[in-house]
Amino acid sequence: NAGVTQTPKFQVLKTGQSMTLQCAQDMNHEYMSWYRQDPGMGLRLIHYSVGAGITDQGEVPNGYNVSRSTTEDFPLRLLSAAPSQTSVYFCASSSRGELFFGEGSRLTVL
Amino acid sequence: RKEVEQDPGPFNVPEGATVAFNCTYSNSASQSFFWYRQDCRKEPKLLMSVYSSGNEDGRFTAQLNRASQYISLLIRDSKLSDSATYLCVVSEAGGFKTIFGAGTRLFVKA
Numbered sequence: 001n002a003g004v005t006q007t008p009k010f011q012v013l014k015t016g017q018s019m020t021l022q023c024a025q026d027m028n029h030e031y032m033s034w035y036r037q038d039p040g041m042g043l044r045l046i047h048y049s050v051g052a053g054i055t056d057q058g059e060v061p062n063g064y065n066v067s068r069s070t071t072e073d074f075p076l077r078l079l080s081a082a083p084s085q086t087s088v089y090f091c092a093s094s095s096r097g098e099l100f101f102g103e104g105s106r107l108t109v110l
Numbered sequence: 111r112k113e114v115e116q117d118p119g120p121f122n123v124p125e126g127a128t129v130a131f132n133c134t135y136s137n138s139a140s141q142s143f144f145w146y147r148q149d150c151r152k153e154p155k156l157l158m159s160v161y162s163s164g165n166e167d168g169r170f171t172a173q174l175n176r177a178s179q180y181i182s183l184l185i186r187d188s189k190l191s192d193s194a195t196y197l198c199v200v201s202e203a204g205g206f207k208t209i210f211g212a213g214t215r216l217f218v219k220a
Contacts, residue, residue, distance in 0.1 A: 031206055042197065042212035043154065050206055058207070059113075090153055092208075097142045097201060099208060101153035 002026050006091050006102035013081040013109045021076040021105050023091030031094040032074040033058070034066065036087040037104075043090065049074055081109045113137055113209045116198050120215035127188045131214050133181040133198030142201040143174050145183045147194045148213065154197055157183075188218045 007022045025032065033048035035058075045058030049068040063085060065077040074093075078085060086109045092099040116133045123129050135143075143160040158165065160172040160181055171184040181198055198211035 033208065035210070040212065043210040045207065045209060048207060056207075059209070094208070097144070097159065098156045099146075099154070099199075101155070103153055 004091055004093055004100050004102040006089075006105050008105060009103065010106050011108070013078075013107065015082060015109060017081050019078050019081065021078075021089055021091070021107070023074045023076065023102060024072050025074075025093040025100070026072065027093060027095070027100065028071060029093035029095045029100075030071065032068065033092050033094075033099070034064070034074070034076045035090045035092065036060065036085075037090060038087050046076065046089075078107075081107075083109045085109050112212070114198055114200050114211040116196075116211035117214050119195075119213075120217055122217045122219065123188055124219055125188055125190060127218075128184065128186045129188055129216065130185075131183045131196055131198070131216075133183075133211055135179050135181070135198075135200045135209075137200065137202070137209075138179065140179075140200045140202060143181050144199040144201075145170075145172055145181075146197040146199055146210070148197055149194050154210075157196070185216075188216075190218050190220060192216060193218045 004025045030051045034046040035043040047066040049055045089105045091102045145157040146154040147157045148154040160174045164173045169186045173182045195213040197213045201208040
């Protein structure tokens, strides 16, 4: 049972580099979202999608792009990484309320 | 003001104690309410949904007061395995745009 799969689990970037965090779910959920978690801050919503072709901004969208071309995939792109984007990133999907999370991607920007 | 605010932690309690967590939310249009549990360096997982009528799951009881925009979680007979961070979660209609509180850390000691 795959559920929500995130890759990579760990990544180190230099300031200014770009990269994509991948997220895939096999539960046919319409809703998907990306969060970042920093010490003492809880999970903050970056972007979310209510279905293929539809995305919207969350609490902290700056510096991140998303797209939703299929129901299964919801990649998160960092356009020009900054040290402030050092964090743990979680992808989640949902059908009716309960969120199912991936195991997280730990990103360090030097 | 944060959309979802929780008791600051950590809570340190002995085994067998009863502990209560509180949470307030600011968006009166919020429709769905949850408590999630997160173990250290792991993804959050649903503990229980919260309903206006109150609901109980074993040692855990959750309450919602829509008029006061207040959510609570009561844990009775605490176990060592209850040590974790408890996250208060609020969603808009349809379960979309889900916002997390910063979490309250619980330590249960023998």
